[in-house]
Amino acid sequence: MKVLTERDSFLSNYEVLQHLQNIKKKYNWSFNPNDEKFMKNKKNKHHFTGCGINLEIITRDVLSCLENNESSLIQSTKSFKQLMEFLNQFELMKVEKLQIVNSLPRSLVVLYALVEECEDRFGEETSESIIEKINELFPIQEEEEEEAGEGEEDAEINE
Known part of the structure; x- marks a missing residue:
């Protein structure tokens, strides 16, 4: 195997996420039922591209991983x-x-x-x-919700 172009820069998870979301949008892929609701024309959905189903599967898997990562806060x-x-x-x-x-x-x-x-x-x-x-x-909203939940639990204990 021959390396054609050496890596000259790094990509962050955010940049990879943006790129894969653009690919998903380009081919009108939907990976969950919520995506299908937002698709304007379901007939235009392409399952297979010139790269085959492998690109769609890899895109789906990497997107699901990155969307549950810290970089999704960006x-x-x-x-x-x-x-x-x-x-x-x-x-x-x-x-x-x-x-x-x-x-x-x-x-x-x-x-x-x-x-x-x-x-x-x-x-x-x-x-x-x-x-x-x-x-x-990049504030975390979960902490605020947890603190509010703890405050409610403390109020219930005091009653």
Whole structure:
């Protein structure tokens, strides 16, 4: 097997997700009943492309994996660009930026695991600013719902 073109850049999970969603849209594939509701013309649905059913199966499987991943919290290209511009301020390697974008760390422990010698290179304040920026751009709604649920449980216990 011969490599025709060497990899010259990395793709984040978000970029792969966007690309696969465009392929899905291009071929009018529906992978669940909700997709079919939004399709305007079901007769135009293409099951088999020039690549065969394998492309559809791989697209479906990878999309389902990526949609249940941290990178699915990235809802717009604007917020993705803002995060990348923020990370470019620091002397991070491309791989470290990629890992941060893909996992969106919410704690210093996770960030330290992703960035080599993070504590020595950046210090705690800089590391916390990265975490704060991620929380600002990509807030987690589940935590708010869990906290509200805990508050209701506490009220029930007190009664």
